[in-house]
Amino acid sequence: MDPFESIKATFFQECEELLTDMESGLLAMEQGDDDSETINAVFRAVHSVKGGAGAFGLEELIRFAHVFETVLDEMRSGRLHLTDEVAKVLLRASDVLADHVAAARSGGGVDEGRTVGMIADLQALIDQDRAAELGLHDDNASAPADEDFGFVPIVLSLDEPASDAPEVDVAALMAAASDPEPATNPTWVVTFRPKADMYAKANEAALVLRELSRLGEIEVSLDASAVPPLDQLSAEQAYLCWTIRLAGDRSEADIREAFEFVEDDCELSVVRDGEAADASAPDLAIDDDSDASASAVEAAAAAPLDLDALLARVQPPSEAAPADAAPPSPEPAKTAPAETNAPDPAKLDVAGLIALAEKASQDHAQAAPPAAPKVDVKTEARASAGAPTAATPTIRVDLDRVDRLINAVGELVIQQAMLSQRVFESGLARSSDVALGLEDLELLTREIQDSVMAIRAQPVKSVFQRMPRLVREVADLVGKKVRLVMDGENTEVDKTVIERLSDPITHMLRNAIDHGLETPEEREAGGKGVEGTVRLAALHRGGRIVIEVQDDGRGINRPRVRGIAVTKGLIAEDAVLSDDEIDNLIFLPGFSTADVVSDISGRGVGMDVVKRSIQALGGRISITSEPGKGSKFSMSLPLTLAVLDGMVVSAADQTLVAPLSNIVESLTPRAEDVHLIGGRDAVICIRDTFVPLIDVGVALGFRDTPLPPASGVAVLVESEGGGKAALLVEAIQGQRQVVIKSLEANYQHIHGVAAATILGDGRVALILDVDALVTTSRRKAPRIEKRMAG
């Protein structure tokens, strides 16, 4: 992947986490949490998304995030108060923001109308609060500055100057950041030298300066003296340093607060004017070995900006691609006068260059800029010790690597078992040193295996967190009031399972809202609260994970379900069914109770699809319902898809594994129960029901003549489609958990084989694809016979 793409991919990964953080914060706020830390967290998330988006020139995203952020900022500063309505608008805005991120990621479009409407809603919040503000007291210090100070994206461009990307007007940026009026009575001198890390974390020096400007009148001067000549310029370093003189009666803590997000990643000193004579006049001298460009840079730093002249001096005249090769433009020195214009965009992609110089990577600033102004040592110590925004100690690891580790550990377990067996076969006493050592090895191996599996285990939170949005949208669409309660978000399950939980949960939630809950009017009439409750819960039970979706709606209308099943020919008219059996009719293929096929659920696919997708994961689903009180769906899934509970059987001298989730029972067939239909197809009568009897050895082509039924064992299986069949095998060896290995990885799919596994003796055994075996025997039997014969 080219570096730009990989940075972008990282950005989107981070976006996902940020959006998640944002949503949990907003949900807390919806519950009335107006703690400033919560609001701050949401603000930070939106802000970081915006900052990253700026680096990639994702304008739509920036535009929206900016408005969103402004509202949050108003709340942060206490001007806008949290109300139910505000929380709802913010939640919807978060959905739109997520859409924008998704659109930017996939390159698709977003719903323009929705965005515009959302921006209007957000703007209304801002205006409303501004109006209130102006009505109360005439505060012209902060609000107007806000208006002026639009967020200016800095476009990151590694390959070409982004000619049509928004040009950054550096001068304007700086002018906006600093107060146009020269400070008359500076009392604080702040020296701020960002490290490369700060930019790598998508922080903006300009935004920090903006924060400062709110505290009082500031005068900013830039020290660009550390910018090296072009050929020594590293895109990953930070070279710039600002000195800010801040007027006004502010405490040091106030000032430091403006640097809250960046204080670990910059050199910062905050001193009273008098104490810092030398800090206020940053040392402009740079190393003597710098050549002509040094003086050029120095000149640029000291005087009003003359970039063209600078270019002429620094840039080697014969360089190809002048725009690309241009030196980093030192940002304007001193408080930017109005006449300092941005250089001609055709010649110089300032945005790209700044980005290049400062944003590109996470590399550390080992080569700290020379000529650093005096740094307050106490500041440094404090910054490193305090570290309020310290990163959580986690690492991002490619799933492939973890899988490789798991494979290796699986093999270790097998090797260890084989080794023990060999040692005991060789006649060593169990009390011998070798045997004792082996026992320790076994314990250790198991421990490693557990730990490794735990790496892949993740809380279901990542799936659950997507659900509030879904519930909001579905509820809006069907005009119902819904409260979603989630439990057990921290229940852990293997990553492979998590990825595939989302669809069934989505479907069940939609179903619960669309079919389960009544309309607000019906609820009121029924003496319930207007708002329906849907509960989504995850828990561990019996070595499996159970997901429950429970609603307090009308419950299953059994007479109606029964009526539909009869009408659709799914059950006989006179069938006697228990309540439970009636409830479970909704899982039958082709059953959909919605009178009107709505957008939400009831597309004719319904619950049978849910059931099948869950069974495909080795899971089960069931429903319990109480009329008038609601229904509860529970699905139980294995904790991992990497292992499977299987029954080890032998057929035609081969060892095979049948997934336990398919198996109903096993029995020894009596000769008189087996009947032939036509030439070769056999059925077996089990308790007055005829099911096909499939000789596994023959079906897989391991042998030509079927096993005499009475000499084998029949395993009654149920396929995902609901069809039953009996598999005839020679013997059942036992039941065990096996690790699933793909056949496709190195070979190709084989009909009738789901996957492979490695048994304790180190040999490969095939895992049967029961569905394929059953459906093949039922529908395509003649063709199989022919293929096998030929």
Next chain:
Amino acid sequence: MTDTVTQGVAQRRELIAFRIGDQEFCVDIMSVREIRGWAPATPLPRTPSFVKGVINLRGAVLPIIDLGARLGLDTSEPTARHVIMVVHIGERTIGLLVDAVSDIINMSDDLVQPTPDVASDQVKTFVKGLFALDGRMVSLIALDRVLPETEAEAA
């Protein structure tokens, strides 16, 4: 070890030579991951006869192709004296069952001659070219054709 003396700018490479019956073949050494002894494989249902089955290679399921059978040569049941060359073909790793590994050859591309027209279609599918080595003929195997999927219909 035999080194073929070459000069000039042609691409030099190292090949692993192996025997099947009395014929000699070779593959690029870069595609060979390891060489191990034959171990009984688990047969796969409904596969062409040259697919011997799958073995466990440190946790990976590795299909074994009987290269002799694949080339249409007479083969016998594998014994412990046979070897499996574990090779990479694109994203996949498979095992090739051969009689013995004989040599590592250092040679240049311009010595490889195209497969003459006398060869059968089956051989031409798998043999990229021939070259002479100390009076012996060695065939260069085109590994990407060895897996059966491209002719799944024919099988």
